[in-house]
Amino acid sequence: MDDFLGERDTWTSEGCSIAGALDLVGARSTLLLLREASLGTTRFGDFVSRVGLSEPMAARRLKDLVGEGLLERRSYREPGSRAREEYRLTAKGQALVPVLMALRQWGDEYASPEAGPTLRMAHADCGAELRVEVRCAAGHRVGRGEVEVTPGPGLVRR
Known part of the structure; x- marks a missing residue:
C-alpha cells in the first residue's frame, strides 16, 4: 500500500468520480445555472437573464439538469396567467451546494482577489x-x- 499512488499508471480512469461529476456538471453554463438555482432562482426567464444564455441553450441545459435529477420541474400558475414551469434543486442538486460554495471560496481567493467577493455567505443564526x-x-x-489515499471498490486496474 505504501506505493499505491506511485502505481497510478496501472489504473484506468474508468469510473473516476471526478470525471463522472464533470460529465454531469462540468460546463460553465451548467455550473452557473446551478449557482442560480442554489440562490433561489426558479423561473426560466430569470435563469436566462442572470446566466446570460440564449433561451435555446438555457432550455437545453435545464432539461439536462432535470434529466440528471439535479433539478425538478414544477408547474405553477399566477392568477390570470397560463400554467408555467419552475425549476427547483432536488436533494441530489442540493448536495452540490457545498461544491459551488467551495468554487466560490476558491475564486474569491485566487481568481479575483483584488476585486473581492461578489457575494458574502454567512450563517443565518450567528452571522x-x-x-x-x-x-x-x-x-x-x-x-x-x-490525507491517506487507498483503493476504493470502483478502482479498475489495467
Whole structure:
C-alpha cells in the first residue's frame, strides 16, 4: 500500500468520480445555472437573464439538469396567467451546494482577489462567514498532508 499512488499508471480512469461529476456538471453554463438555482432562482426567464444564455441553450441545459435529477420541474400558475414551469434543486442538486460554495471560496481567493467577493455567505443564526473545509467522518478538520489515499471498490486496474 505504501506505493499505491506511485502505481497510478496501472489504473484506468474508468469510473473516476471526478470525471463522472464533470460529465454531469462540468460546463460553465451548467455550473452557473446551478449557482442560480442554489440562490433561489426558479423561473426560466430569470435563469436566462442572470446566466446570460440564449433561451435555446438555457432550455437545453435545464432539461439536462432535470434529466440528471439535479433539478425538478414544477408547474405553477399566477392568477390570470397560463400554467408555467419552475425549476427547483432536488436533494441530489442540493448536495452540490457545498461544491459551488467551495468554487466560490476558491475564486474569491485566487481568481479575483483584488476585486473581492461578489457575494458574502454567512450563517443565518450567528452571522459568521461560511467556509468550506475538509473534515473526516469523525468530525476532525483535515489539513493538507493529512490525507491517506487507498483503493476504493470502483478502482479498475489495467
